[in-house]
Amino acid sequence: MAPKESKKKGQYERQSPARESFRRFLRHRSAQVGLGILLVLVLIAIFAPLLAPYNPTQILKNEKRRDVPCIHLLGCPADKNEHIMGVDGNSRDLFSRVLYGSRLSLQIGLITISFAILIGGLIGAFAGYVGGWVDNLLMRLMDVLMAFPSLLLAIAIVTVLGTGLINALLAIGIVSIPRFARLVRASVLSTKELDYVAASRALGASPIRLLFQRILPNSITPLIVQGTLGIATAILDAAALSFLGLGAEPPRPEWGLMLGEEKNSVFNAPHLVFFPGIAIMLTVLSFNLVGDGLRDALDPRLRGKPVA
Amino acid sequence: MNKKILSSGLIALVVFSLALAACAPAAAPAAEPTKAPEAAAAFAPMKVEAPNCDYGGEFKSIEAVDENTVKFTLCYSDPGFPSKVAFSAFGIQDKDYMDANAGDSVAMSEKPNGTGPYRLVEWKKGDSIIFEANPDYWGEKAKVKNLVFRWSDQSAQRYLELNSGTVDGIDNPAPEDIVKLKEDKNFTVYDRSPMNIFYIGFNNKIAPFDNEKVRQAFAQAIDRKRIVEQYYPEGSTVAENFVPDLFNPGFSKDIKWYSYDKDAAKKLLEDAGFDFNQEIKLSFRNVVRGYLPSPDKVAQELQGQLAEIGVKVKLNEMESATFIDATAAGQEGFYLLGWSADYPDSTNFYDYHFANENNKQFGALFPDIAEPIKAAGKISDTAERQKLYDKVNELLKTHVPMIPVAHGGSATVFKAKVEGAHASPLTNEIFAVMNNGADQLVWMQNGEPASLWCSDETDGETLRGCEAMYDSLLAYKVGGVEVEPSLAEKYTSNADATEYVFNLRKGVKFTNGAALDANDVVSSFAAQWDAKSPNHKGRTGTFEYFGSFFGSFLNAPEKSAE
Numbered sequence: 001m002a003p004k005e006s007k008k009k010g011q012y013e014r015q016s017p018a019r020e021s022f023r024r025f026l027r028h029r030s031a032q033v034g035l036g037i038l039l040v041l042v043l044i045a046i047f048a049p050l051l052a053p054y055n056p057t058q059i060l061k062n063e064k065r066r067d068v069p070c071i072h073l074l075g076c077p078a079d080k081n082e083h084i085m086g087v088d089g090n091s092r093d094l095f096s097r098v099l100y101g102s103r104l105s106l107q108i109g110l111i112t113i114s115f116a117i118l119i120g121g122l123i124g125a126f127a128g129y130v131g132g133w134v135d136n137l138l139m140r141l142m143d144v145l146m147a148f149p150s151l152l153l154a155i156a157i158v159t160v161l162g163t164g165l166i167n168a169l170l171a172i173g174i175v176s177i178p179r180f181a182r183l184v185r186a187s188v189l190s191t192k193e194l195d196y197v198a199a200s201r202a203l204g205a206s207p208i209r210l211l212f213q214r215i216l217p218n219s220i221t222p223l224i225v226q227g228t229l230g231i232a233t234a235i236l237d238a239a240a241l242s243f244l245g246l247g248a249e250p251p252r253p254e255w256g257l258m259l260g261e262e263k264n265s266v267f268n269a270p271h272l273v274f275f276p277g278i279a280i281m282l283t284v285l286s287f288n289l290v291g292d293g294l295r296d297a298l299d300p301r302l303r304g305k306p307v308a
Numbered sequence: 309m310n311k312k313i314l315s316s317g318l319i320a321l322v323v324f325s326l327a328l329a330a331c332a333p334a335a336a337p338a339a340e341p342t343k344a345p346e347a348a349a350a351f352a353p354m355k356v357e358a359p360n361c362d363y364g365g366e367f368k369s370i371e372a373v374d375e376n377t378v379k380f381t382l383c384y385s386d387p388g389f390p391s392k393v394a395f396s397a398f399g400i401q402d403k404d405y406m407d408a409n410a411g412d413s414v415a416m417s418e419k420p421n422g423t424g425p426y427r428l429v430e431w432k433k434g435d436s437i438i439f440e441a442n443p444d445y446w447g448e449k450a451k452v453k454n455l456v457f458r459w460s461d462q463s464a465q466r467y468l469e470l471n472s473g474t475v476d477g478i479d480n481p482a483p484e485d486i487v488k489l490k491e492d493k494n495f496t497v498y499d500r501s502p503m504n505i506f507y508i509g510f511n512n513k514i515a516p517f518d519n520e521k522v523r524q525a526f527a528q529a530i531d532r533k534r535i536v537e538q539y540y541p542e543g544s545t546v547a548e549n550f551v552p553d554l555f556n557p558g559f560s561k562d563i564k565w566y567s568y569d570k571d572a573a574k575k576l577l578e579d580a581g582f583d584f585n586q587e588i589k590l591s592f593r594n595v596v597r598g599y600l601p602s603p604d605k606v607a608q609e610l611q612g613q614l615a616e617i618g619v620k621v622k623l624n625e626m627e628s629a630t631f632i633d634a635t636a637a638g639q640e641g642f643y644l645l646g647w648s649a650d651y652p653d654s655t656n657f658y659d660y661h662f663a664n665e666n667n668k669q670f671g672a673l674f675p676d677i678a679e680p681i682k683a684a685g686k687i688s689d690t691a692e693r694q695k696l697y698d699k700v701n702e703l704l705k706t707h708v709p710m711i712p713v714a715h716g717g718s719a720t721v722f723k724a725k726v727e728g729a730h731a732s733p734l735t736n737e738i739f740a741v742m743n744n745g746a747d748q749l750v751w752m753q754n755g756e757p758a759s760l761w762c763s764d765e766t767d768g769e770t771l772r773g774c775e776a777m778y779d780s781l782l783a784y785k786v787g788g789v790e791v792e793p794s795l796a797e798k799y800t801s802n803a804d805a806t807e808y809v810f811n812l813r814k815g816v817k818f819t820n821g822a823a824l825d826a827n828d829v830v831s832s833f834a835a836q837w838d839a840k841s842p843n844h845k846g847r848t849g850t851f852e853y854f855g856s857f858f859g860s861f862l863n864a865p866e867k868s869a870e
């Protein structure tokens with residue numbers, strides 16, 4: 001188990017599966033693009049207060065509402081204040097708002113999906129391991145949840161709980177649960193019959209230990225892939241809810257809300273919907289590309305084959 | 309071969325039935341109204357009277373004293389009565405014509421019969437309405453021979469038609485077009501003086517607004533000028549009083565609202581022991597109104613302005629009906645609301661808001677404000693009323709039950725060569741006084757009129773058409789709100805404004821040739837007032853304006869029937 005030594009001796013190179021997957025992931029063309037965008041987004045989110053020229057909720061009293069972008073480098077007169085993406089309908093700097101929006105969107109994606117994976121994973125693992133009527137009951141429950149179009153169900157939940165960002169997050173989290181529950185259950189069902197699990201059981205391992213130490217690690221791989229793709233959907237759903245006025249409350253710099261607020265001025269001031277829209281698109285795209293790359297990289301059947 | 313015959317036969321059938329369908333409606337014969345021979349017969353004066361005043365309406369009786377005199381007896385004093393009867397929904401119709409049509413607005417729109425400066429030539433449904441000047445008009449004849457009404461709900465199209473010269477005037481240009489139009493020498497923009505108020509309301513029973521100092525501080529913390537400049541169309545004004553400046557009596561021109569001073573506001577809040585850590589809920593509905601064109605933007609603007617003095621505001625957007633119910637029930641402490649004038653008299657603004665026990669939107673009434681308002685509603689002397697309203701406005705500034713912010717405006721645009729063009733604050737532009745030097749004046753508004761007899765209409769687009777063809781007892785000054793004589797040459801009232809006597813103009817003729825007499829007036833009002841009248845039909849049967857001006861109908865069906 002000392003690959004460095006074996007390398008020196010000129011013997012065959014041995015790689016751990018994790019390392020090989022990682023190498024494959026890095027070589028994956030679209031994953032590279034996705035990872036690049038994502039990295040930039042994360043950096044923007046972390047350093048938003050340093051990058052943003054203005055406070056995102058501050059009303060700039062001297063600026064004209066819905067003013068067009070003004071960039072000094074591109075010939076905007078120097079006596080005007082620079083607003084790279086223009087000024088929004090409440091005289092706030094759009095660029096600062098879009099930058100701060102990345103914080104919200106990334107948080108929304110990570111929080112909702114963590115919530116969904118945690119709850120969904122436990123439900124799925126329990127149902128799969130115990131089986132019988134428990135399995136039946138839980139899975140029919142998940143089927144019911146899945147029978148609704150996810151956005152409609154989220155809207156229904158928000159309507160009951162009341163509008164607000166936290167409630168919207170909860171709604172999106174709940175809506176995403178069934179996907180993960182089914183995924184984990186499926187992998188638990190197939191794993192629990194394997195010989196090594198039987199061996200472990202024969203050695204006297206407790207059910208909890210069996211489930212968490214022997215069985216669940218096997219479903220990590222699909223969870224990672226599904227989770228990454230799920231973040232993209234969650235961000236999109238959150239933006240849709242905010243667009244409809246059911247998610248983030250004004251004046252929070254949430255991209256979907258920014259779109260919704262300015263949807264009527266799309267002909268007069270297109271930049272106000274263009275930039276938040278592009279931001280949503282890029283974020284969702286990056287998560288989708290990364291998710292795709294992960295799926296290809298983690299697929300054992302593709303192991304050792306050239307990267308697409 | 310067979311198929312071919314079949315299909316051609318089918319096509320022929322379809323074409324034939326289409327042709328049938330197209331021809332059918334035109335065949336309906338219109339009943340010619342008989343010319344009323346009433347002038348020759350002895351005049352039998354009409355009188356409609358309520359048995360008592362318990363039914364909940366304003367009218368006690370309407371009576372034709374003689375052929376040219378009508379007397380209204382009211383259940384309570386109403387100095388705003390002349391303003392109300394001048395409204396276009398109270399146009400006067402020939403009694404016989406109304407009886408013949410059983411008060412049906414739709415039937416009466418087919419052949420409108422009025423006394424106004426214009427009369428109908430043709431209503432091309434869905435396209436346009438053509439009027440011609442009434443040669444028998446009692447006043448100054450219309451200046452342009454033909455008047456055409458057209459409509460489009462797209463402000464871009466109205467602008468385009470005006471620009472290409474196919475219409476002479478348009479209503480409600482889009483705010484972004486107004487700038488271009490104002491620079492263009494070929495057009496003149498007429499700002500329509502606003503007849504509404506947007507205010508920020510407080511409930512004096514809900515903390516922290518139970519403290520008068522807090523309300524006064526908020527009054528100084530809000531930059532109203534910026535709100536009007538940024539979020540209101542051309543023609544809007546910053547509100548200094550609760551009523552717009554057209555209201556006389558009512559508007560106190562020497563009383564100005566607090567000036568914007570955020571430092572003073574912050575100091576006042578600190579003195580009042582205001583807790584800056586609390587989050588204040590600002591409730592509003594995201595519904596566009598003439599007094600508030602962009603509610604969500606203004607709400608955020610206020611949130612930002614108050615944040616400058618350290619007050620945290622949470623926005624609470626509510627569903628429209630829920631919001632109205634909650635404010636009226638006194639459940640909201642801090643909210644955005646407004647009011648549009650129904651008739652141009654101050655009682656319409658002050659009484660409903662500050663002297664009305666049923667309205668809990670500001671919490672408990674301020675007795676010192678309510679008292680002069682009630683007193684001003686009972687006298688008809690203008691100067692005396694103004695004195696009382698001055699006192700009201702002074703006290704409103706002291707107690708701050710609300711912060712008056714803006715009077716939202718709109719505009720009309722005409723070709724520069726149109727003489728006499730104007731915009732009316734009541735949206736009843738009078739085309740008879742306009743002259744474009746040609747024999748046709750084309751006007752383009754937002755929508756098609758719903759009918760051409762307006763007793764049961766509320767829509768301004770409809771009322772404007774009726775203004776051209778009918779007259780009420782009184783009229784509003786062209787482009788203004790002051791009341792002028794119209795069908796009534798003069799009117800007198802008793803000292804406590806409960807009796808009004810109108811002396812009708814002589815020699816006024818309806819389009820059908822009938823002469824105007826006092827019975828026409830009585831029957832026109834009775835058709836709206838008396839729910840049992842055979843003419844109480846209208847278009848929808850609600851007679852909304854009558855209800856909001858004069859209270860309940862006579863013989864109204866039991867409420868439980870709903």
